[in-house]
Amino acid sequence: MKQATSTVYRGQASRRTFTSEWHNLVLGFQHLLAMYSGDVLVPLLIGHYLHFSALQMTYLVSIDIFMCGVATLLQLKQTPLTGIGLPVVLGCAVQAVTPLESIGGKLGITYMYGAIIAAGIFVFLIAGFFARLKRFFPPVVTGSLITIIGFTLVPVGFQDLGGGTPTAASFGNPTNLLVGFLTIIIILVISAFARGFMKSIAILIGILVASFIAGGLGQVSLTPVSEAAWFHTPQLFFFGVPHFNLSAMVTMMLVSLTTMIESTGVFFALSDITGRQLTTKDLERGYRAEGIAAVLGGLFNTFPYSTFSENVGVLKMSGVKTRRPVYYAAFLLLLLGLLPKVGALATVIPEPVLGGAMIVMFGMVGVQGVQILHKVDFTKNSNLLTASVSIGLGLGITMYPQLFQHMPTEVQIILGNGIVVTSISAVLLNLLFNHRWATEK
Template identity: 60%
Template sequence: MKQQDVSAPKAAVLGLQHLLAMYSGSVLVPILIGTALHFSSEQMTYLVSIDIFMCGLATALQVFANKFFGIGLPVVLGCAVQAVTPLIAIGQKFDIQTMYGAIIAAGLFVFLISGLFAKLRRLFPPLVTGTLITVIGLSLIPVAFQNLGGGNTAAKDYGSMANLAVGAFTVLLILAFNVWGRGFIRSIAILIGMVGGSVLAGLMGMISFQPVIEASWFHVPTPFYFGVPHFEWSSILTMILISLVSMVESTGVFFALGDVVGRKIESQDLKKGYRAEGLAVLLGGIFNTFPYTTFSQNVGLVQLSGIKTRKPVMFSALFLVLLGLLPKIGALATIIPNPVLGGAMLVMFGMVAVQGIRMLQQVDFHNDKNLLVSAISIGLGLGVTVQPDIVQFLPKTLQLLFSSGILLASISAVGLNLLFNAKKPQPELDEQDGLNETDQKEGRP
């Protein structure tokens, strides 16, 4: 499509479209983590609001590029779903302050190694990355089912017909809009499913609007809202490994967008793009939110609209910042019932696993070494996910490392690939297929 400029009103509408396409995938991350760590309604409202605010700030860092950071492409940033399980594990085994300390350290790490990552990303060929993404998706499915039943397995209504009906309706709605929806409507199928499921739950008396009523109209983001961060080595290592995977995925998005807008992506562009992401993660830790990464479904919106300038995404960043300053908007996301979340999660996390399998199609599995790398890593990752108590007698810090299926699969896949394929390196990610290979970050169907 021919690149064209757009008026401010039209760019604003297109910016709103970008916002809606990424909103549900990003807001779901703080909801999942806050629910798992038993945050109060007031804390959840802050968490969602500041997350929305930081999505806008993180996007602005990439879009408003300068000579130090920012890739200057129409990219939108949001929370990465692959960070959910490791962050919950850190928060449960240590505390919230340790979780944010690990995020801050990971952001600083990404910022500092941005210039060297062109070499480091060779550690993550499709064999490794595809295996990790498959484990991420499969390990999150039990979380989806727990929420589908009602969230708390000890509750009297866990698995009730009402919970299952609401969850099933959410899934069917998402499927319907994915199958019969077109363009923009299809891109927000998850959001439509969650809204529709919440409406049904509301009609069944399953929603309380008290958190919205109690939330203030305006607030200012507060650094270290949950306390002074603690720094613990195994937690930091966990988040650094997750950040490396996110950097590999973002590389694919950068190349895909460069192809769409007709711009050749140089190593200097990648370096500034990585720096912006590292800075976004660092600020996320300081303001007590989560790691931020490039969202790929917005690349599809750039293709569909044919508007390849940065102006719509600039408006999107502005809208996100403004919404993040209004806690009542954030509180709306916190009243979504667990069965609705479970239905949306079932679709998204299942697609994450399938996306990993798609990435593994690039791998030559006639080579038994590649087969062993993937098989052992997936087995280890799922094994400790299902039976985390197997490491209960290890020291606390080692428990975190070896009870995380995603982290254990990462260590196994990278280590075994280096061991078996050191003399015959695997091909790197196919840059032309970057968009397809990165959709899993947001769990996009």
Template identity: 60%
Template structure:
């Protein structure tokens, strides 16, 4: 592989990296903003600042120094596994509590970066695979709600028009994955979103008013949605999600190290974790979301054969520039609910399957492993389907036991420790540690 690259070619490759991760990152603020009923102005800010912070987070990771940054050609974006917990925190408490939890989680990740190697043993494939499976399955009902039209109380919910738009989006994504090649295949979700929006436009479901109303330029504003509140159960929830993201990022770091022929040591991992912690902390301060290493961009590094950081530096620059232009961010807010639902169905289904792939590393001939996964998945999905089962518990306790993802996390970690504390568990395999779907 030739790692030499000219500046123009590096810029094009940087744009490719941006497009490969763009739809996954933009989808997170759209989903959370829609669930928390943000208005058009708030949604435009949310998407724009999210794009901006993706660039900042990527720069923190690729520009290595003695304190943070792994110095590999990695791109950072919003982690989809944080969607459901953040929505629940925002709905149970408020937006300020949600951002307080993100800030606290970022600080936690930064501080434990050096010690995380010792904590990783609590997150073998049995635990992470179970959790990722529950994350995917618990979000699929949200995808169907959006396919139907977004709100179940809407007059046109489940209309033939909405179902056709959602189905077209899914089929377009599938077609590109089946017949597309190379770069086109890597942006299948983005093409599906664009194609579905075009079809929805013919049915009169697209309005460009948010784009027209958005300003051309803005400056990122700390605490845009108010001063953060810190609440213990919300913080505990986000810390657990951050720990899982760190486990997944470890697999990405090792895979990239192999591609660029660089041995990844403990010091590299520590600086990589610290950079992610800083990115999450800044996400909370500027009222965006947790950031984590995107694994789908690893495939682009391998396909292009370019081992230097130069293309990713351009990608970070492009993201920062786009994030300063609200009209670009506003474009993402015009996507109709059925189109989002179609894309979500594919993405969250792939998240669940990726969790199952992780579980393939587990010896299920051992009944103890079988029980850990079965009970944890059962608890996670049970609470997701029947959240009212905890309605009489105090609000903070509701957040802990009313979140299917958190219930699955706690159950898997505790049961695995109880049954397997004296039995060596396999480490996450490098290839299977690349959770492409849950990070896209």
């Protein structure tokens, strides 16, 4: 009798394990869809600018997806040297698009990859120093930074909801608006009335259901799937052996500083959500992982990688705070990178659908920042000024990045990014008002 009971318990445990892993897989797929379009946009933009052939574009997109999986795994698995150990997803750093286009267009593709490798080594080497700046990121700074990360990206969601290109005649047409806002409504309904696992995948359900409806309205084309290859193998130096140019390397090093600042904000957001306090060593390992990912990107002729804030919103919405689903997302990225035809399926999701989902996700990131700011003592005028001025500057620069168009390119790279401006402003104002250089040990 005892043996039979034991067998039943083992069977129940086995079923629970299977169900749990299935849930993690689905949650991982949700993470993948949240970042996929934003990631593949980078190789598409750069490849188009540099007039890549169809074969080159196929390689570029496939290797990019594959390396996203590699970069994510580097962050998930914490080792003595690398890995933040938080449920974070990495994708192409969109800040690098314009500088890389400039380098590739003026000097050649191989110099572009040489600059990426140099920037990756730079990030790896300064990781320890940058991590020690953690003491300059109290809640008033991290809250301002995370708030601006979320809210400055909401307009990107609205742009996609309208159809992608504001100057296009079809932008904001009734079909786009219907599909985009319907996506938001579906996500809200699932979040409000579903229970358990279904509630945790509200974004995934919203994307899939809205895409199905959009297909019925003629907004889904399967052409990218039919044109994609079945199998692809990553290759070192596909476009040639990297070459190095000092100006190009310095430019990408400056870009890497902006991505490190943004990653810092995402790390602290995830720390707040998961309840895990980050140490200086944690941050150092996280930055090192991004440095190694960039070096690998250069060697395999793809791009630098940074944390994706979209997935912070997914994590917040799902309520599942473990790394397990993100491991599945990473392995799915590896698989899709090897099977371009399968990976192309994710590219057929209409922009209005993604835009609707992005509005929810980025809004959640912004609110996460507000929640952190709620811990700040705003009866102190110093904290009030630090947050208000920093967020105001970040929003202003995001709206008018051309404000610094007459400055040197190197200055524009730094000051033309609202998130970076918010971070710099918040750190400096916090130092000025709260005299942290004197009180911190």
